[in-house]
Amino acid sequence: MELGKKAMEFANKAATNDTVVNVFLVGAFAGLTVRSLNQQRQIESLESQRDLLVKSNKSMRQTIWDWKQKLYADAETDKQPVVSLSKLKSIYGEAAAVPQSVEKTDGKASATKIMI
Template structure:
């Protein structure tokens, strides 16, 4: 019990002393500043990663668009490997009923399309 009373008297003396209060406030400020700097570094790292992911995503979209255009160009030739109607159905550029009818016609005309299916 004597130990508890000593601690209480030390706390009451320290609470009246401005130096102790100022040291505690400065320590809190330093701790919060360190945490803030750490969080700012994390945010900057995540922003850089976001930018690189956006660039990669744009380049993938462009590559997929180029491949799609190349497929459509190859399908519009005289002897396509995959009929244009099938490609339009895959990419959702025609109605499913029409594409099913066109696919049946395309399968009957092109033996190469039977190999792929």
């Protein structure tokens, strides 16, 4: 009980003492400053990573575009291409896909079976 009273008296004196309050506030401000600086470093790091990813994505997009154009050119120039131009365009979504025929049996739709 005596120890509790002494702790309460000490806490009351510390709370009313301007020096203790000022030290606490300066410590809190210093802690917030350190946290803010760390977050700023993280933000700068993430921004540089984002810039690298944007450049990489643009490069990949350009490469894919070039490959697609080469495929189209090869399909147009070959007399018997491995994959026809219309098939390539349907793969890349540039032409309407040919709908598969559907058979109806007993009110249920089933896809046509393809034998290879």
